[in-house]
Amino acid sequence: xxxxxxxxxxxxxxxxxxxxxxxxxxxxxxxxxxxxxxxxxxxxxxxxxxxxxxxxxxxxxxxxxxxxxxxxxxxxxxxxxxxxxxxxxxxxxxxxxxxxxxxxxxxxxxxxxxxxxxxxxxxxxxxxxxxxxxxxxxxxxxxxxxxxxxxxxxxxxxxxxxxxxxxxxxxxxxxxxxxxxxxxxxxxxxxxxxxxxxxxxxxxxxxxxxxxxxxxxxxxxxxxxxxxxxxxxxxxxxxxxxxxxxxxxxxxxxxxxxxxxxxxxxxxxxxxxxxxxxxxxxxxxxxxxxxxxxxxxxxxxxxxxxxxxxxxxxxxxxxxxxxxxxxxxxxxxxxxxxxxxxxxxxxxxxxxxxxxxxxxxxxxxxxxxxxxxxxxxxxxxxxxxxxxxxx
Numbered sequence: 001x002x003x004x005x006x007x008x009x010x011x012x013x014x015x016x017x018x019x020x021x022x023x024x025x026x027x028x029x030x031x032x033x034x035x036x037x038x039x040x041x042x043x044x045x046x047x048x049x050x051x052x053x054x055x056x057x058x059x060x061x062x063x064x065x066x067x068x069x070x071x072x073x074x075x076x077x078x079x080x081x082x083x084x085x086x087x088x089x090x091x092x093x094x095x096x097x098x099x100x101x102x103x104x105x106x107x108x109x110x111x112x113x114x115x116x117x118x119x120x121x122x123x124x125x126x127x128x129x130x131x132x133x134x135x136x137x138x139x140x141x142x143x144x145x146x147x148x149x150x151x152x153x154x155x156x157x158x159x160x161x162x163x164x165x166x167x168x169x170x171x172x173x174x175x176x177x178x179x180x181x182x183x184x185x186x187x188x189x190x191x192x193x194x195x196x197x198x199x200x201x202x203x204x205x206x207x208x209x210x211x212x213x214x215x216x217x218x219x220x221x222x223x224x225x226x227x228x229x230x231x232x233x234x235x236x237x238x239x240x241x242x243x244x245x246x247x248x249x250x251x252x253x254x255x256x257x258x259x260x261x262x263x264x265x266x267x268x269x270x271x272x273x274x275x276x277x278x279x280x281x282x283x284x285x286x287x288x289x290x291x292x293x294x295x296x297x298x299x300x301x302x303x304x305x306x307x308x309x310x311x312x313x314x315x316x317x318x319x320x321x322x323x324x325x326x327x328x329x330x331x332x333x334x335x336x337x338x339x340x341x342x343x344x345x346x347x348x349x350x351x352x353x354x355x356x357x358x359x360x361x362x363x364x365x366x367x368x369x370x371x372x373x374x375x376x377x378x379x380x381x382x383x384x385x386x387x388x389x390x391x
Contacts, residue, residue, distance in 0.1 A: 002021070002024060002025070002044075004065050005044065005061070005062065005065045006021050008061040008062070008064055008065040009048060009057075009058065009061045009062075011061070012057045012058070012060060012061035013054075013057055014048070014049065014054045014057050014058050014061060015050075015051075015054070016048045016049075020047055020048050020050075021048070023047050024043070024044055024047045024048060027043055027047060028040070028043075037066070041062060044058075044062065045058055045062075053379055053380070185253060185254055185257035185382065186257045186260060186261055189257055189258065189261045189262075189382070189386065204222070204223075204224060205223040205224055205225040208223035208224075208225065209221065209222050209223045211223075231264075232262060232264065232303060233262075233264040233265075233266075233298075233299075233301060233302045233303065234258060234262045234264065234265050234266070234302065234303050234304075234305060235266050235268070235294075235298055235302045235303070235304045235305070235343070236255070236258055236265060236266065236267045236268070236305050236307070237267075237268050237269070237270060237274070237278065237304065237305070237306045237307065237308075238251060238255070238267065238268070238269050238270075238307050238308070239269075239270060239271065239272060239306075239307060239308030239309065239310075240269050240270075240271060240282060241271050241272075242271065242272060242312075243309055243311045243312075244308065244309055244351075247309065247351040247352075247377075250351055250377060251307060251351070254307065254349075254377070255267065258305075266298065266302075267280070268280060268289065268294065269282055269285070270308075271324075271325060272308075272312040272316050272323070272324065272332075273312060273316050273317055273323070273332030273335075273336070273366075274291065274306075274332055274335040274336055274339060275291065275323060275326075275328045275330075275332055275335055276290065276291050276292070276328065276329070276330070276335065277289065277290055277291060278291055278294060291335055291338075291339075295338060295339070295342050300342060300343055300344060301345075302343060302345070303343075303345045303346075303389045304339065304343040304345065304346040304347070305346075305347055305349060305385070305389075306339075306346070306347070306348045306349070306370075307348075307349045307351070307377070308348070308349075308350065309350055309351055309352040309363075310348070310350055310352070310360070310362055310363040310365075310366040310367070310374070311352060311360055311362055311363065312324075312362045313362065314361045314362050314365060316332055316362070317331060317332045317333050317336075317362060317365050317366065317369075318331050318332075318333055318365070319331050333365070333369055336366065336369045336370065337369060340369065340370055340371065345388075345389045345390075345391070346370060346373060346389075347370075347373050347374075347375060347385035347386075347388050347389055348366065348367075348370045348373060348374040348375070349374075349375055349376075349377045349381065349382065349385060350363070350374055350375070350376060350377060351376075351377040353376075354376045354381075357374075373385075373388055375388075
């Protein structure tokens with residue numbers, strides 16, 4: 001059983017093991033789910049997927065496997081058990097609906113006619129007044145017109161007069177190649193956390209309490225321990241303005257995630273390339289903080305995350321006076337080299353699509369300057385950046 005699903009998942013890159021496949025069989029045989037494809041989907045995802053980054057791949061593989069059911073009759077038996085169909089119809093119909101449906105000879109006649117159409121039909125059909133398909137006036141299908149019937153497929157109705165909607169599940173995207181969301185950002189950033197115990201004993205120690213209570217013959221002995229605090233220190237440099245305006249939302253989400261995860265966070269801003277000055281507040285960007293002062297103030301133990309699309313004129317990186325905002329005495333490359341030299345734990349996150357990187361000269365230049373430590377701003381990219389930063 002389910003060997004086709006197992007093969008589809010392996011082909012899609014979902015790391016499912018034989019042990020998990022056997023666990024799914026055991027769950028089904030024990031009656032955890034029965035004759036309900038929606039519940040089987042949830043059970044299969046729970047048993048077979050151990051990391052939410054593979055949810056999207058699982059959904060696409062599951063959909064492909066589901067579409068491969070050999071016959072429409074088998075699909076009907078798996079997806080629409082007769083008892084379920086009758087129960088759902090009776091539960092969802094109002095008195096007015098029950099009166100209207102009598103025009104087809106009653107609910108029993110509607111269901112029997114639906115089953116008969118499924119047995120007879122062997123191909124997709126559009127238009128007409130009999131077969132299950134799209135358009136037309138048949139009481140079965142979608143995008144057509146009939147005063148009452150069974151709508152199959154789309155999430156919306158043209159006339160909103162179907163007696164019962166049977167629609168395919170719409171899956172959400174969680175793939176690790178997709179853009180980050182706030183929750184995924186926090187999960188990825190947690191790789192950077194390094195805990196240290198500081199302060200007085202003020203955190204409840206569950207393991208210590210259990211051990212002390214057992215040692216005292218069951219007499220409750222509450223134990224505490226110094227509260228754990230994340231000791232990692234992060235220097236966050238954001239490129240703002242220009243082409244980065246297209247990435248404001250994802251950068252805001254990343255900043256919020258960093259604020260949530262790191263107690264020691266120092267954010268600064270720059271435009272296009274790093275030069276002799278950065279700033280802390282975009283509303284007062286004329287109040288520059290000297291980059292040399294930044295290099296002197298923060299120790300080499302800081303993790304440095306630079307966020308920018310690295311998309312600009314190459315002259316802004318390679319030549320004095322190349323900045324679009326002011327006359328810079330030294331090229332941006334010189335300041336980037338100083339930054340890389342001071343902070344060994346550095347990563348550049350680029351929100352621009354990775355497929356464009358090799359075709360943009362400025363991106364290639366900056367990627368070389370940071371020692372190939374440029375990563376896409378995706379779940380996988382942030383995860384790889386975090387691994388680089390903790391080495």
